[in-house]
Amino acid sequence: MRAAYAIASAPTDPRSALQVGEQPEPVPAEGWVTVDVRAASLNQHDLWSLRGVGLPADRLPMILGCDAAGVDPDGNEVVVYPVVEDKADPRGYSMFSERYPGTLAERIAVPRENLVPKPAGLSFLDAACLPTAWLTAYHMLATRGRADEASSVLVQGAGGGVATAAVALAVAMGKRVYATSRDPGKREKIAALGATAAEPGARLPERVDIVIESVGVPTFEHSMKCSAPGARIVVCGATGGHLATVDLRRVFAMQLDILGSSMGTRSDLAALLDLMVAQEVRPVIDSTYGFSAVADAFARLESGDVFGKVAVDFLH
Template sequence: MRAASAIAASPDKPLSVLTVGEVAEPELPEGWVAVEVRAASLNHHDLWSLRGVGLPGDRLPMILGCDAAGVTPEGDEVVIYPVVADSGDPRGMSLLSERFPGTLAERVAVPRDNLIPKPAGLSFLDAACLPTAWLTAYNMLVTRGRVDLASSVLVQGAGGGVATAAVVLALAMGKTVYATSRDPGKRAKIAALGAVAVEPGARLPERVDVVIESVGQPTFDHSMKCAAPGARIVVCGATGGHLATVDLRRLFAMRLELLGSVMGTLPELEALMDLLVEKDIRPVIDSIYGFSAVADAFAHLESGDVFGKVALDFLH
């Protein structure tokens, strides 16, 4: 079967160690099943894997990919929850493509308990965009950020998968959403979604109740200053730098909460899909590539000129 794999680690030229070709069929431990992949999507996690972050040499080559939707041998249409219980990992879990082969293959082995029926109202491409970025955004807003108690949300660095998902979801939940981007073109797209687009560091007309933070060092001071008393600042990444400075005086004086977030639970993924169907919203997809053009898809993701998800259609 065909698959996209990391064959080595290259911190500076990650695409140079990406290979697309024939690999062995997946092994099926007891309780696992081989899903025929119909659609998948890329994440920055895949680029980090190619750089060698979280993927040591003794696990190479490794099939990449966390996200996919497909069909079981019984013909059931499913979405794959990519978090696998893993006693060999200090976290007690790992994502597909970290210790077990990932989803960027014609067939992927997963625990049967990790399969969720795909709602009829979602296409394979839509469903394949959800398990990592959109689930993370949902967890940040609903579970960690308690957005049901909020009226306003700030999303830093909108354009990427998680941040764009957070904008769409918060708007669907009836919140006032402010979102930052350095790129004027992306700010125009943010505004078209219904959010208030602002430049990084700009003064907001109000303090917000929830901040979605995935940029880190360049935006963190702004996130703190924009937070209302008792606000939740939820962090899922640090693409711009991880050594942010925290003003502890503001933290305690404003009774702020700093919360970390990684992925989400299987029930949260089910709730996320139900929300999309109920509200008739769909993931923001930047571009769709056939699997034969997966290298082009990775190049586009690495360029940074992306608004939303980069998806792969395995039927073309």
């Protein structure tokens, strides 16, 4: 079967470790099934895998990809929940493409319990954009950020998959949403999603109840200054650096919660799918590639110019 997979670790030139070609058919373990993949999407996780982060040499070659939608052996249209229970991992779980072959293949073996019904109102391509970035954003807002208790949200560094998803979802939840970006073009796109766009570090009209933080050092001080009393600063990454300075006086004086967040649960994914259909929200897709052009999809992701998701359509 056709697949996109890592053949080496290339810290400085990740795409040099990418191979597109034939790989063995999956052999499902007990309780697992084979899904025919109809669409997938890329994440920064895939580039990190090509760099060798979390993917040691003894697991190579490894089929890449965490996100997919497709058809199960019974003909049901499904979305693949990307987290697998893994007692060998210190976290207690792993993602597809870390220990088990990933989603950038014509077929993938997954635990049957990882299959979530795809709503008829979502295309395979839209559904395939949701399981990692959009699920992470949903979990940050709804679960860790307690969005039902909030009226306002700040999203730092909008443009990438998680931050853009957080903007769209917070707007769909009826919140007042502010989002920052250094790029004027991206700020225009943020505004088109229904948020108030701002330059990094800009003073906001109000202090917010939730901050979605994935940048780190360049934005964390601003995140704290923009937080209302009792606000939740929810952190899922640190693309700009992880050694941020925290003014503890502000933390205790304003009674702020600084919360780590990673991925989400299967039930979160089901709730996200329901929200997408009910509110007629569709994922922001930067670009779509046929599988024969998957190497170009990786080049687009690595460019850093993306706004939303880079998707792969297996039907073209």
